[in-house]
Every structure is written in structure tokens, then in C-alpha cells.
Amino acid sequence: MTDPVLKNDRLIRALLRQPVDRTPIWIMRQAGRYLPEYRETRARAGSFMDLCRHPDLACEVTLQPLRRFDLDAAILFSDILTIPAAMGLGLDFVENEGPRFAKPIRTRSDVARLGVPDPERDLGYVLEAVRTIKRELGNRVPLIGFAGSPWTIATYMIEGGSSDDHRLARTMLYQEPATLHALLEVLARAVAEYLNGQIAAGVDVVQIFDTWGGILTPAAYREFSLRYMQAIMERLKRRSGTKIVPVILFTKGGGAWAETIAASGCDAMGLDWTVDLGDVRRRTEGKVALQGNLDPAVLHGSEAAIRSEAAAILAAYGRGPGHVFNLGHGISQHADPDRLKVLVDAVHDLSAPYHQG
Numbered sequence: 154m155t156d157p158v159l160k161n162d163r164l165i166r167a168l169l170r171q172p173v174d175r176t177p178i179w180i181m182r183q184a185g186r187y188l189p190e191y192r193e194t195r196a197r198a199g200s201f202m203d204l205c206r207h208p209d210l211a212c213e214v215t216l217q218p219l220r221r222f223d224l225d226a227a228i229l230f231s232d233i234l235t236i237p238a239a240m241g242l243g244l245d246f247v248e249n250e251g252p253r254f255a256k257p258i259r260t261r262s263d264v265a266r267l268g269v270p271d272p273e274r275d276l277g278y279v280l281e282a283v284r285t286i287k288r289e290l291g292n293r294v295p296l297i298g299f300a301g302s303p304w305t306i307a308t309y310m311i312e313g314g315s316s317d318d319h320r321l322a323r324t325m326l327y328q329e330p331a332t333l334h335a336l337l338e339v340l341a342r343a344v345a346e347y348l349n350g351q352i353a354a355g356v357d358v359v360q361i362f363d364t365w366g367g368i369l370t371p372a373a374y375r376e377f378s379l380r381y382m383q384a385i386m387e388r389l390k391r392r393s394g395t396k397i398v399p400v401i402l403f404t405k406g407g408g409a410w411a412e413t414i415a416a417s418g419c420d421a422m423g424l425d426w427t428v429d430l431g432d433v434r435r436r437t438e439g440k441v442a443l444q445g446n447l448d449p450a451v452l453h454g455s456e457a458a459i460r461s462e463a464a465a466i467l468a469a470y471g472r473g474p475g476h477v478f479n480l481g482h483g484i485s486q487h488a489d490p491d492r493l494k495v496l497v498d499a500v501h502d503l504s505a506p507y508h509q510g
């Protein structure tokens with residue numbers, strides 16, 4: 154059963170592979186720098202982390218894209234690096250560079266010092282943002298909560314920030330696998346408690362962002378990324394009263410492992426643009442819903458190109474429920490908001506025939 158109070162429950166229904174009238178759409182990073190109103194609120198907040206730490210401002214930027222576009226969901230405005238920040242690594246977002254940790258994790262004794270943050274005590278600002286957004290949304294659309302996968306969060310903690318080659322994280326994987334496992338274990342516990350905190354605070358769906366799972370070998374993906382996401386999914390309280398909280402697992406670059414991911418315990422799998430949706434649908438035999446997978450660069454194309462590429466994604470998935478439209482990764486900060494409107498409206502207009510009869 155989907156939450157009876159939601160006015161628009163297309164996303165929940167699609168994630169549970171129940172019939173819908175139109176294909177729901179939301180966009181990864183739908184709140185962000187491509188929107189002038191986001192840049193204005195962020196300037197008012199001072200820094201990106203100040204924006205995350207003030208529930209009213211986080212709520213404001215969460216709602217901004219919904220005022221412009223006919224989206225079927227809101228996503229909590231926060232970041233996957235709130236957990237290592239709460240673990241005391243000293244997080245800063247450096248202008249035009251990205252995240253940087255003052256105290257990266259390099260050794261077994263660094264890992265031994267890490268504790269599992271208490272969601273209410275250490276990440277209360279995120280839970281307060283969830284409660285504020287739920288109140289302001291008034292059940293118009295579902296709210297998506299999220300966290301990073303242990304492996305993806307670990308890469309930032311080990312590298313000390315963003316990295317082109319993830320050399321230090323991959324060195325630890327082959328040189329000190331026990332240290333990496335210890336780090337992933339504490340992160341899996343932290344992520345499970347954090348997501349359960351978000352569910353208790355009111356989120357309707359959760360997505361696990363495994364942005365860097367796709368850089369691993371198939372065997373290393375199973376051992377160092379998927380296994381810990383499975384441990385999280387086993388611990389999630391997916392029923393909250395009468396409502397079911399579906400889980401979306403997004404491994405960027407994970408298309409080759411679709412069958413394995415579909416059997417991992419998720420309700421839906423996010424896909425990037427390197428795979429054909431129809432192909433993955435056949436391979437996964439309707440076991441999970443599929444989310445994706447328009448190339449974000451399509452938004453730099455003409456309006457006609459946006460419509461025809463959207464039509465191609467809908468056709469690739471084909472008829473029937475179980476598809477959530479999204480980009481294959483986050484929207485670019487250089488995207489034109491008017492082009493995103495063309496996409497959202499096209500998906501709603503063009504998808505109705507796939508759900509009739």
C-alpha cells in the first residue's frame with residue numbers, strides 16, 4: 154500500500170511497480186547551482202554547509218525546483234558527506250574545488266577512532282530539515298531522503314576530497330583490505346542509522362548514491378560496495394506505520410551488474426546513460442523498478458532534441474509500470490532551467506500512452 158495521504162503518489166507507485174497514469178520524473182541534484190534562486194539563497198546562507206545546517210534554508214532550496222517544474226518528488230537538500238563531517242573529519246567545501254577533509258582516514262588507527270554518529274544528536278539538523286520540508290510540502294509529492302554508499306563515502310574520507318583516480322582508496326583496497334573493511338563496516342552502521350532517522354522524521358523514499366561503485370572490478374564491487382549496501386538495506390525500517398518506504402540503489406557505472414544489483418534487496422535500481430533501459434528491463438525480469446537514464450548532456454541540446462531523446466528513453470523501457478524517469482547522473486550546473494522544463498513536460502505528455510490499457 155502506498156501512503157494514503159500523498160496527493161501525488163506516482164513515484165511510490167512506480168517504485169513498487171504498481172500502475173500509474175504517467176511516468177513520474179524527478180532529477181538528481183534538482184536543487185542546485187543551475188537555478189538562480191538557489192545561488193541567491195546560498196549566498197544568503199554564506200556557505201554550502203551553512204545552507205545544509207539551517208533547516209529553513211535547506212527547506213527553501215528543496216522546494217525551489219518544485220515551483221518551476223511539474224516534478225513528482227522533492228529530494229532532501231543535504232549532502233552525502235554529512236556523515237564523515239559528523240564523525241569529526243573536519244569538512245570544508247572549498248570554492249570551485251569541492252569538499253576537503255582536514256583529517257583524512259589513512260591508517261587502521263584512524264579507522265579505530267571513528268564512532269557511529271547518533272542521528273538525533275549529531276545530525277539533528279538534517280532530521281529537522283526533513284520535518285520542516287514535510288510540513289511545507291503538505292503531502293503534495295513524496296520526499297526522497299538519501300545517503301552515500303559506504304564505499305563512495307569512504308573514497309572521499311581516504312582521499313581527503315574529490316579525486317580523479319581514487320588512487321589512495323584503491324591502494325588501501327589492495328594493500329590493506331582489512332582496514333578498508335573496518336571503515337566500510339562502521340560506515341554501513343552509520344548510514345543505516347542515519348537513513349532510519351530520516352525515515353522516522355518522515356521521508357517517503359530513500360536513495361543510496363553509489364557514485365564510485367562503477368570504478369571497481371566486478372568482484373571488488375560485490376565485496377567492497379554492494380555487500381555493505383545490502384547490510385544497510387537489511388537494517389532499514391522500510392515500513393513506517395501503514396506506509397512502505399521504497400529503496401533506490403544507484404551505482405553509477407553499475408549497468409553491467411544489473412542482475413546482481415536487482416537481487417540485492419533494493420526496490421529500484423538507478424542507471425546511468427551507458428545502458429539501454431529495455432535491455433536492463435529484460436535482464437532483470439521485472440524484479441525491480443528502473444530509474445533513469447537520460448544523458449545529462451541532452452539538456453544542452455535543442456528543445457526538439459530533448460523531446461526526442463526523452464521519447465527514446467520512454468520507448469526503450471516500453472509499456473507498463475516500474476519506470477521512474479531521471480537523468481543518468483546529476484544535472485549540470487551549466488544547464489538552462491527552461492530546458493529542464495521542456496524535459497519534465499515532455500515526459501508527462503509522452504508517457505501517458507505507455508500506461509493505458
Ligand code: CP3
Binds near residue numbers: 185
Ligand atoms: O539532488 C539534490 O537536489 C539534493 C542535494 C544533493 C547534493 N549533493 C547537494 C550539493 C545530493 C543528493 C548530493 C549527493 C552527493 N554529494 C553525491 C552523490 C551524487 C553525485 O552527484 O554523484 C556526491 C558524490 C556528493 C559530494 C559532493 N557534494 C561533491 C563532490 C561536491 C562538490 C562538487 C560539486 O558538484 O559542487 C558537493 C557539493 C554540493 N552538493 C553542491 C550541491 C548543490 C554544490 C555546492 C554549492 O552550492 O557550491
